[in-house]
Amino acid sequence: MTKHFSSVFKSTSSVAAIFFLTSSVFFNSSQATEYKSVVSEKSTIGFSYKQMGVGSDGQFKKFTAQISFDPVKPQGAKASFDIDVATIDIGSDQGNDEVQGKGWFNVKAFPRATFVATQIKSTNTNQFEVTGNLTIKGQTKEIKFPMKYVQQSNMGLFTGSLTIHRVDFAIGEGSWSKFDVVANEVQINFNVTAQAVK
Amino acid sequence: MTNTYTTTAKALHWLIALLIFCMIPLGFVMTDMDFSPEKLQYYSWHKWAGVSVFLLSLIRLVWRVLNPPPELPEQMNQRLKFLAHMGHYALYMLCFIIPVSGWLMSSAKGVQTVWFGVLPIPDLLVKDKALGAQLAELHETLNWILVATITVHIIAALKHQFIDKDNLLTRILPKPSFFK
Numbered sequence: 303m304t305k306h307f308s309s310v311f312k313s314t315s316s317v318a319a320i321f322f323l324t325s326s327v328f329f330n331s332s333q334a335t336e337y338k339s340v341v342s343e344k345s346t347i348g349f350s351y352k353q354m355g356v357g358s359d360g361q362f363k364k365f366t367a368q369i370s371f372d373p374v375k376p377q378g379a380k381a382s383f384d385i386d387v388a389t390i391d392i393g394s395d396q397g398n399d400e401v402q403g404k405g406w407f408n409v410k411a412f413p414r415a416t417f418v419a420t421q422i423k424s425t426n427t428n429q430f431e432v433t434g435n436l437t438i439k440g441q442t443k444e445i446k447f448p449m450k451y452v453q454q455s456n457m458g459l460f461t462g463s464l465t466i467h468r469v470d471f472a473i474g475e476g477s478w479s480k481f482d483v484v485a486n487e488v489q490i491n492f493n494v495t496a497q498a499v500k
Numbered sequence: 501m502t503n504t505y506t507t508t509a510k511a512l513h514w515l516i517a518l519l520i521f522c523m524i525p526l527g528f529v530m531t532d533m534d535f536s537p538e539k540l541q542y543y544s545w546h547k548w549a550g551v552s553v554f555l556l557s558l559i560r561l562v563w564r565v566l567n568p569p570p571e572l573p574e575q576m577n578q579r580l581k582f583l584a585h586m587g588h589y590a591l592y593m594l595c596f597i598i599p600v601s602g603w604l605m606s607s608a609k610g611v612q613t614v615w616f617g618v619l620p621i622p623d624l625l626v627k628d629k630a631l632g633a634q635l636a637e638l639h640e641t642l643n644w645i646l647v648a649t650i651t652v653h654i655i656a657a658l659k660h661q662f663i664d665k666d667n668l669l670t671r672i673l674p675k676p677s678f679f680k
Contacts, residue, residue, distance in 0.1 A: 354544040355617030358610075393610040393627065400535035483537040 337458040337496035340367040344457075344495035347385060351468075352485040360392035362415075369496055371422070371458070373451055376430055381419040387438075388413060405475045412439045420444075428452065432462070438471040460494040504671045506567050512560040513672055516553055516595065520650070523549040524643060544617065547606060551615045554599035561592060573666045587653060594646045601642055605635035 348361035364386040371379040388409045390401055402409040419434035428451045436445045447464035467486045468474050474484055505513070523546055530542035572581050603621060606613045610627035614620045625631065660668035 353611075354540055354614075356544070356612050356614045356620075358612075396535050477537050480537070483540050 335453075335456075335458075335498040336370060336372045338370050338499045339497045340369060341457070341495045341497055342366075346491075346493045347383070348491045348493075349488050350491065351488045354483055358392070360390060362386065363389035363391055365389075367494065369494075371460075371496070373428070373453075373458075376422040376424050379419070379422040381417075381422070381432070381434070383417040385415040385417075386413070387415050405478055406473055408439055415439075417445075422449075436466070439473060441471045443470050456498045458496045458498060460496065461492065463489055463491040465489050503570050505569055506563075508563055509560070509567065509569065510672055510674060512556055512563065516556050516560065519549050519553050519556075520595075520646070523553070524647065527643065543611075544614075547602065547613045548616050550599040550602045551613065551621060553595055557592065557595035570671055573660075573664075573668060575664075575666065584656070587649065587656065590649050591646075591653060594642060594649065598639065598642045598646060601635060601639045605632055605639050608632035608635055 342365075345365075345367070346361055347365055348359055350357060350359040352358070362385045365383055367381070367383045369379070369381040371381065387407050388402060390398060390407065392398060392401060401407055404411075407415075415436075415438040417434055417436050419432050421433040423431045423433075425431050425448070430449045430451065431446060432449050433444065433446045435442050437443075443466070445464060445466065447462055449460055449462040452459040452461075465487050468484075468488050469479070469486050473488075478484060504510075526542055526546050526549075530539055530546060533539040533542070572584055576584070603613050604625055607623040607625040608628050609632035612620055612623050657669055660666050
């Protein structure tokens, strides 16, 4: 009886061991997934700001991205974003015309805004700190921001937000350069979905 | 039986009148302006004034119920009395409906109304460009109706004063001692 019990116990533990091994292999292989192609229809780059104390928001409707990101090897990750500035939408036609003009984004001279990551560090489970160069209107600034990662079947969701100061990029010059109507702080919110490549 | 409005009723009447006289022209000016910081500022002021008119009108209505206004002159016939009441009723209605239409328009256009930049008025509608444009039309039409109604209101007051000579205007004017 005792012998029988111990053999059952042994076989149970070996089953458990096999299960543990396979599962760890399985999880490892799933975590080693590399995300390489951004699903643009499921990705947004938006921003929010204050205008006369009123929270307002907008977005850039078109951008392209090149990423290569493995959650378990963030140090080898690459990410670069290229935003079509003319696709800015702040909710009104008159406003959209205005922000494309010289005083704001000067889209004719600077049609693209870019972000190139230079370092991605893991800070916690599924949380990272991204450092990189943001270029808007020909001005480049190094920025650093937290990013969250969530896996959804074969998709990776990358979200985060960061606050920049529009004065750093000369966005809103001349009569707009005071911050009493449009605040200096602008929060950028991104929500990027990327497909896994196995 | 007193023959004049209470001091509170008078104050509310003239305060709301002043706001309306400023904000209707402001409304037409700001919509025609080129995009500029001033334009955004004027929009905010206009909205603040609109919320203020709504709240002051609410206080005014409550005050009116608690402190009934003086009777209309006896020499007015029934038809004129009816028209006078209808006119006042319309003015009150417009003081409520127009700010609400403006608030809904703001809401549909995706720009929240924040009273004096401090007190956010919740957005009742989700952002909808087409609906926003329709509400803008409605807001403008209602304002033209208000302009017409106020014009009739002023003409009627002047008629009482200078043609009927019934001194009706003094009911709403500050006491003569106020000017001394």
